[in-house]
Amino acid sequence: MADTTHSPDRPAPRILHLTERALWQEAQAGGTYEVSTRGRTLGDVGFIHCSLPHQLPGVAALLYADEPGRDDLVVLTIDTALLDVPVRYEPPVPGAEPFPHIYGPLPVTAVVSVQPWPLR
Template identity: 80%
Template sequence: MILHLTERALWDEARGVGSYEMSTRGRTLGDVGFIHCSLRHQLPGVAALLYGAEPDRTDLVVLVIEVARLDVPVRYEPPVPGGEEFPHVYGPLRVDAVVGVEPWPVA
């Protein structure tokens, strides 16, 4: 499983059209070329980087993605040479590949 942190409204919109195409906060798959994801242990750092200045947000959710359900490539790549590798989804995320939606921060 890989994870993606997003806003609930964006996920709700994706469910209506059948696919999710946001890469990261404020940037789309078309802008970046892939959807940023993380492993469970990487998620707190990602959340701090993207939303650290807004710790009281209650509209964030974590999409739990089953890689085997994807029909697009997943590559593990570092954000900088020699850095920790993060999973990147190279194409639209079909909503049926999301097997769980968790609140963030976890209560």
Template identity: 75%
Template structure:
């Protein structure tokens, strides 16, 4: 079971849970705008978070969606943002909330090992 990560704002995740699917691509950009949902591998997340929100972030409403790739219906492609660059996972379609197996605060708390499962709908 492979996990990929997506950093988002808590209110966007709350809205997605109510709707049944998540359709934001990255900060202020939707799946419709970009054509896919930007994701990261665990080692990539700190750099992505710093790029999008600063380090440390100037806000306290960020969460990391831990996504089980096997539960995503849409195509997932590993692609570089620029030719020859490091590859990042991209989800080419809506992310079903059922594919999110944990939700973590960002930046990580001292007890980051204890992942919080998403609430059951």
């Protein structure tokens, strides 16, 4: 059985980010994506919130539960090998499971796929 544990010493090769389609389209036009999470930017927070695949449903519920049925959300799959900024795994609160955070702008070239959310 493959080891799927990810940590600062063993980062995931691909991480995910949930966003609005329009924000992703703006990033494509500009070359970099700089939204941290719903309503917050990289400049506000200092990093871009990301998830591992098993964490994404909980993130979606936390961020968008107040708007069920949205059809404009997309999942960005990010190849961490294509980033030139650090990715750090940090827990949202002490003792919680760490989430990947990108400490700098996300180049659109590091996004290897874009899928609608919920995944079909």
